[in-house]
Amino acid sequence: MDPPKASANGTPSTGHCVAGLTSLQKGMKDSLEGARFRWINEQLYKSDSVEAVKLMQDSPENFHEYHKGFRHQVYSWPSNPVTHYVEELSALPKGTIIADLGCGDAALVRELAGKQTVISFDLVSDGMYVVEADICSKIPLPGSEPQGSEKSDGVGQVVDVVVCALSLMSTNWPNCVREAWRILKPGGTLKIAEVASRFEDVEQFTSLVNSHGFKLKSKDDRNSHFTLLEFKKVPRATKSAKEWTGLMSRGHVLKPCEYKRR
Ligand SMILES: C[S@@+](CC[C@H](N)C(=O)[O-])C[C@H]1O[C@@H](n2cnc3c(N)ncnc32)[C@H](O)[C@@H]1O
Structure with missing residues (x-):
C-alpha cells in the first residue's frame, strides 16, 4: 500500500509554501500530512528493520515527513527524553563516548558538542552528524560477543x-x-x-533486556508520556542460535505506538 500523498499533484510537502493558502487549504494540507505521518509511523512499528530500511531508501522523503510529524507530536509533550538525556549526559566526565541509536534529528550530538563524543545512527544520514545504519542489524562500531560458555564482556x-x-x-x-x-x-x-503506552508490562520488557546481558539499574515512570530505564552491561556466556531466536521472538512485549489524529 502506498502512503497518503501530501499534495494532490505529488509535490513533496516541505511545509515552507503555506503562504497564499486559504485556511481551508491549510487545514486540508495539515490533515494530509498528519495522515502521511501516521502511515509511516505504523509501517515503522509494524514491520522489521529490513522493511524500515527499504521504506526510507525507496523515498528519503518518508524520513523527513516522519520527523516533521514526530516533532509536532513531541512538542506537545510536557518534556521529552532528549532534553532529559542532554542534562544527564552533560554531567558525565568530559570525553564520555556515547552511541545514539535512532538519533532522529541528532539533537544529542548538537547539544553535547564540545563536552562528550556522540556517534549518531539512523536510517537516513543528514550528511553531517548521522551515520546511516540499521540499528537492529549491524552497527558499524567495534566490539564482539563471548565465544564460549565462560561468562565474558567480549573485547574491542x-x-x-x-x-x-x-x-x-x-x-x-x-x-x-x-x-x-x-x-x-x-x-x-x-x-x-x-513511550509509556507501549508497555503492557514493563517487567516483561526489563526481563527481556536483562536476558541479553544487562542488569536493570533504575526505572523512572514519573513522566506521563515516557518511561526512562537504565541498564548496566554485565558479563554473559555465548548464546545458541536457538536461544537468540527465542529472545528475538519476544519483541511483542513493546506494543506499537499509535498517534492520534491532529
Ligand atoms: C521516534 S524517533 C526518535 C528520535 C530521537 N531519538 C528523539 O528522541 O528525538 C525514532 C528514530 O529511530 C529511528 N529508527 C527506527 N528504527 C531504526 C532502525 N532499525 N535503524 C536505525 N534507525 C531506526 C527512526 O528513523 C527515528 O529517527
Missing part, C-alpha cells in the same frame, strides 16, 4: 553509554539490544526511553 568496545530514545521501533528491536551489548565497554550503560 569503545562506547561508554548507548542511548535508545524512543527508537526501538522495528519488530526485531531485540536485535538492537543485542548490538548495544556488543558495542558497550564492560560495565557500560544502556539508557532506554520508551
Whole structure:
C-alpha cells in the first residue's frame, strides 16, 4: 500500500509554501500530512528493520515527513527524553563516548558538542552528524560477543553509554539490544526511553533486556508520556542460535505506538 500523498499533484510537502493558502487549504494540507505521518509511523512499528530500511531508501522523503510529524507530536509533550538525556549526559566526565541509536534529528550530538563524543545512527544520514545504519542489524562500531560458555564482556568496545530514545521501533528491536551489548565497554550503560503506552508490562520488557546481558539499574515512570530505564552491561556466556531466536521472538512485549489524529 502506498502512503497518503501530501499534495494532490505529488509535490513533496516541505511545509515552507503555506503562504497564499486559504485556511481551508491549510487545514486540508495539515490533515494530509498528519495522515502521511501516521502511515509511516505504523509501517515503522509494524514491520522489521529490513522493511524500515527499504521504506526510507525507496523515498528519503518518508524520513523527513516522519520527523516533521514526530516533532509536532513531541512538542506537545510536557518534556521529552532528549532534553532529559542532554542534562544527564552533560554531567558525565568530559570525553564520555556515547552511541545514539535512532538519533532522529541528532539533537544529542548538537547539544553535547564540545563536552562528550556522540556517534549518531539512523536510517537516513543528514550528511553531517548521522551515520546511516540499521540499528537492529549491524552497527558499524567495534566490539564482539563471548565465544564460549565462560561468562565474558567480549573485547574491542569503545562506547561508554548507548542511548535508545524512543527508537526501538522495528519488530526485531531485540536485535538492537543485542548490538548495544556488543558495542558497550564492560560495565557500560544502556539508557532506554520508551513511550509509556507501549508497555503492557514493563517487567516483561526489563526481563527481556536483562536476558541479553544487562542488569536493570533504575526505572523512572514519573513522566506521563515516557518511561526512562537504565541498564548496566554485565558479563554473559555465548548464546545458541536457538536461544537468540527465542529472545528475538519476544519483541511483542513493546506494543506499537499509535498517534492520534491532529
Ligand atoms: C521516534 S524517533 C526518535 C528520535 C530521537 N531519538 C528523539 O528522541 O528525538 C525514532 C528514530 O529511530 C529511528 N529508527 C527506527 N528504527 C531504526 C532502525 N532499525 N535503524 C536505525 N534507525 C531506526 C527512526 O528513523 C527515528 O529517527
